[in-house]
Amino acid sequence: MRAMSEGQDRRSLVPSTPPGTLRGALRTTDGISIQAVYEPCTEGFEGDFPKDCGTAIVIAHGFTGSAERPAVRRTARVFRQYAAVVTFSFRGHGRSGGRSTVGDREVLDLAVAVEWARALGHTRVVTVGFSMGGSVVLRHAALYRGRTEARTDAVASVSAPARWYYRGTAPMRRLHWVVTRPAGRLVGRYGLHTRIHHRDWDPVPLSPVESVPLIAPTPLLVVHGDRDPYFPLDHPRMLAEAAGADGAGGSGGPAELWLEPGMGHAENAADEALLARIASWLTRTG
Structure with a gap:
């Protein structure tokens, strides 16, 4: 793991309230600086680390998000009632370096965040992602399965696409304009505070629906709102079918699917009750 840039040591991890x-400041294998925050769970302390909080939840935010955004901070606050939490900003977002590849090389960002959680002493590390982050946690779980320090012990994907290049809704057509056009990338940089890479994917990365069959036996949860304006319900159903999930949201298969009535898209639409259910699933499953 390259958890810090060369010349840094543990003193670069500055405690705060x-x-x-x-x-x-984590360093990915391709040399990008990723800004991350570790927060202990709220069950109490024993020395420098919280007691009875062996699990760490790593949160992967959506496109144009960051570790500082209110919805991410709210998610972390709820999750901290169940486990320690690592939040970070993907490349091209927030204070992290580089430029966004919209779900491709972001798996490297997530991997180094998971490694950091393990380096801090957590023997069980789980991941949850929203929208773009939801696709990243699926690909990460598939690509880093097995006995590596970057592996996840359980994964929850919220409001994720099943397939690439989807343009079937107005919000996704707008997003493609932002990502693929020079004028759109200017809007992304100055209006959405997101620096987007100008190059097309080459090669095209493994898609979420192609990744899902490779995740087992790692526990998988797919969560999606029935009023998601970006990705209709065929996306979570494709993911669930690829995983052999119980479509009713039970535990009859190797994965679970929760279709949430009235929910919109990603972390902004997830209320605290749903976040608590996801955190409980992540900390109790497996």
Whole structure:
């Protein structure tokens, strides 16, 4: 793991409030600086680390998000009631370096965040992603399965696409304009505070629906709102079918599918009750 840039040591992880919080400048295998925050769970402390909080949840935000965005901070606050939490900003987002590849090389960002959580002493590390982050956690779980420090022990994907290049809704057509056009990338940089790479994918990365069959036996949860304006319900159903999930949201298969009535898209639409259910699933499954 390249958890810090060359010349740095553990002193670069500067504690902040609340007690036990750490801020890290992580280094991916392709040399991108990723800004990350570690927050202990709220069950109490024993020395420098929280007691009875062996699990760490790593949160992967959506496109144009960051570790500092209110919806991500709210998610972290709820999750901290169940486990320690690592939030980070994907490349091209927030204070992280590089430029966004909209779900491709972002698996490297997630991998180094998972490695950091393990380096801090957590023997069980799980991942949850929203929208673009939802596709990243699926690909990461498939690509890093097995006995590596970057593996995840359980994965939850919320509001993720099943396939690439989807333009079937107005919000996705707008997003493709932002990503693929020079004028759109200017809007992304100055209006959405997201720096987007100008190059097309080459090669095209493994899609979420192609990744899902490779995740087992790692526990998988797919969550999607029935009023998602970006991706209609055929996306989560494709993911669930590829995983052999129980479509009713039970535990009859190797994965679970939750279709949430009235929910819109990603972390902004996930209320605290749903976040608590996801956190409970992540910390109790497997």
